[in-house]
Amino acid sequence: MLVLTILKILSVVVIVLIGVAYFTLAERKIMGTIQRRKGPNVVGFQGLLQPLADGLKLFVKESILPSNANKTLFILAPMLTFGLSLIGWVVIPFGESLVLADINVGILYLLAVSALGVYGIILAGWSSNSKYAFLGALRSAAQMVSYEVSIGFILITVVLCSGSFNLSSIVLAQEKVWFCVPHLPMFVLFFISALAETNRHPFDLPEAEAELVSGYNVEYSAMGFALFFLGEYANMLLMSALTAILFLGGWLPLLDIFPFTIIPNSVWFGLKIGGFVVLFIVMRACLPRFRYDQLMSLGWKVFLPFSLGWLILTASVLMSFNWLPN
C-alpha cells in the first residue's frame, strides 16, 4: 500500500520534473527562434539533452554558504520553494478521475500552497543577510501577495459558476461551454496575474540583475539556485495547468464530436498546458519589464476593482436568471 502510494506520487513528480526540464529547453529554443538564432543545439540530437547537462552542471558546482548567513534558513528556503511547487500538483486532475487527491476544497488548497510559497522567498532574502537579497525578497513577496488577491476573486467567480471547489467538478461544469467564453476578461486577467504570481516577464523584477541586482536569490549558487529555478518553472507549469482547468475545460476535448475524441483526454490537457507554456515564453521574448510602482498600481488599482466588479456582476446575473448551480 505504501509502495503504491509512493509510486503514485513519483509518477506525478517525475513527470513534472521532466516537464520542467523541457520547459527550459523550449524557452531557449523558442526565444532563439524569435531572436533569429539557433538556441542550444550541441548536446544530444538538436540539443535535446541540454537540460540534463545544465542540471548536471548545477549539481556538481560548489555550493557557497555566505559566512554571515543564517545557515539553517539559508538551506531550508530553496527546499521549501521546491517542495511547495511540487505539492500543488496533488490536486490537479490530468484526466477523468486521474488525480492523486480528489479533495473537495482543491482550489483553496492551491491558494494555500501558493500563499506558503511567499515564505520560501522571504526566508531566502532574509537569511542571506544581504541588503540586495532582502530588498529583492520584500519586492517579490509584496508582488505575490498583491496579485494573489485578484487571483482569489477570479477563482471565486469560477467557483460561483461551477458550484464546487473541486477541480474535477469545475472541469465537468464546462462540458457545455468553456469558461473562457463567458469569462473572457477574467481569463486574460488570470493569465496576467499568473505571470505576476510566478515572478515572470513582464513582472520579473527578481531577474532584473542589471538595474535591481537580481532579487531574493543573489546569494545562491549551485544546487540552491537550481532548486529555486526548478521551483519557479514548476510553479509556471502549475499555473498553466490551473488556467487550463479553470477556463479551457481541463481535459475536455475542443468539441465532443468524432475527430476530436480520438485524442485521449490527458493529451488534450497536456496540449492546453503546452499552449500556455508557449505563451509564457513569447511574453518573455516580446515584452519589456514593468517598473515596480506600475506593477503595484496595476495590481491594486486595475485588476482588483475589475475582478471584484466582475464577481458581483457574475453573482447578480446568476441570481437574477436563477442559473446558480446546486
Place this chain on the structure above:
Amino acid sequence: MLFLLLSIVLIISAILVISAQNPVHSVFFLVLVFLTSAFSLFLLEIEFVSLLFVLVYVGAIAVLFLFVVMMLDIKVTKQEKDFMIYLPMGSFLGLIFFLEIFLTLQENFVPFLPLSGRELYINWLNCIDSLTNIKVLGQLLYTYYFPFFLIAGIVLLVAMVGAIVLTLNFTQKAKHQFVFRQILREKKNSIYLIK
C-alpha cells in the same frame, strides 16, 4: 499517531515563539504554529477552516508581521531579567486560561475529570448534517449569524478606510504618473515651436 506528532511539534514551536532570542525567528515559529494547527484541523476533517487558517493567518497576517519585524531592525533581545519578573503573573493568567478550556471541554465535550456525575455527553457527530464543511458554514453564517457577518464586514471596511485615510496625503510636490494622460498625448499637442 500523526496527530500526536503534529501536536508535539505545535507545542514545541509555541514554546519557541516566546523563547526565541531573535524576533524574526519567533515569527517563523509562529508561522509553524499556525501551520501545524491547520494540519491538525485537517486531520480532524475540518478542511475548510484549516485551509482558511493557512490562507488568512499564514498567507497574509504572518507575512505582514514578518515585514514589520524585519524592517524594524530589532536585534537579539535580552530576556532573562524580564522573564523572571513576568513569570508569576504570566503563569497565573495561563492557569486561568487552561482552567477555562478544561471546564469547557468538561461541560460540552467528553467529560474526563471525575468532577461531575454527569455521564451523558453530547455526541457532536449526530448534531451535524452530513453536508460538506462549506455548506454547513454557509447555512449557519447566512441564516442564524447574518448580523454578526454584516457587522464583521462593516468593521473590516471601517478599518480599511481608516488605514487609507491615515496614509493618504495629497502633497503637491510628489510627482504622479497618469497613464491615461501619457496614452492620450499626441504629436500635435506635445511638440510645438517656441518663438
